[in-house]
Amino acid sequence: MKYRSTRGGVQGLSFVDSLLMGLASDGGLLVPESIPDVRGNLAAWRQLDFVDLAQAVISEFVDDIPRPVLDELVTRAYAQFDHPDVVGEVHLDNLTLLELFHGPTLAFKDVALQLLGQLYNYVLQQRGEHLNILGATSGDTGSAAIAAVRGQANIDIYILYPDNKVSPLQELQMTTVADSNVHCIAVDGSFDDCQGLMKTIFGDLDFKAQHQLGSVNSVNWARVMAQIVYYGYASLRSPEPANFVVPTGNFGNVFAAYLAKQMGFPINKLAVATNENDILARFFATGEYARGDVHYTLSPAMDIQIASNFERYLFFYFGQDADRLAEFMQHFQQDGKACLDAAPEDGTFMATSVNNDETLAAIAEAHRCHGYTLDPHTAVAYTAAQKLADQLQGPTVIVATAHPAKFPEAVAQAVPGLVPRHNTLDNLAGMPQRKLKVAAEVAAVKGVISG
């Protein structure tokens, strides 16, 4: 399989090169040059467990790592998950919850990042190279990225976060990791300051090259690829083609579902569930993609106005026409909005947005009616499934993206006195922490990376 950019400036890249490139060098996103049709394999694939299916699906997209090696990397990526099937399925009346939070940091990002960590490690060893990963986090992504590469000899990871502005639990998940290749940098400033620092440092191409800076952000193709697997897996376990309701921020997760459907997995509709940051819900209702103000909600991992993976969907929507896509994105970048002639009609997607009160009501209802505790991100999807029920025929799967114990404040707000627990988090209390406090200045952060 070869990869090309949505903007037309990059073609014929191997998988490994696309892994290392991340964002395409022409500013677009990398996509496979063709989408494999797997319909002929489905009867056999129905019998496979998660890891075997992951090996089969991923090998459709990776032909430049020997298959036995690839299989081993996949096996290792999922060895640390604490569910026997890697992902869990829970049935609440006629809804299925697909639990993707059984990895080391209890959020779905582990599914992709654990594999990315294995892939990077292998490729860097092969090439005799070292990578410095730089990232900024407002909470969830930092710990998942750290868990993916901790202890790897060829990687150092530097995570910037706003000091005193992430939850104590989220900070502990990062700062208690003892491996010496992990560097948690508490910036005296806001999350915007952290992102600004990162952008400036990545923009300094000399520094970037000199220090082999890389990122693990959600535009990396390998992350999307890893996420296709659980949609395939869940769809093959469903008696009829399933609908998926996906709590959505950067559109990476639900785009993987779209690809799974294009590959021929038995998938019906895809529902995009957003919180009050509703740029995507507005797009699917009207065809207008227009930036709004960021709202801070109970589901912070979805507090995103510009969905970085959405460009990949638009590329396919425009019939893989890179010129048309580039024009649309240019409008968006210039004017803060761009429009289709009408609401998109692709027969697959629907969308709705869910506010904080509805999120809390959903947590309370699922607890009362089913004795199940939803995290606030999953609660957004749960509510969206109810709102869209008329349009969702057949079995519906709600994608559960985080363990509720990660968001105890929201849960307690919904159900006073309810305290969701998880051993992994309980064990963090009192562990030694390591962090470097720095001023919100480029020179200070560069100083840490230069050692």
Ligand SMILES: *Cc1c(COP(=O)(O)O)cnc(C)c1O
């Ligand atoms: C990142 C995240 C999301 C959003 O996923 P996208 O791929 O950005 O759409 C949803 N829920 C949780 C818990 C997350 O960490």
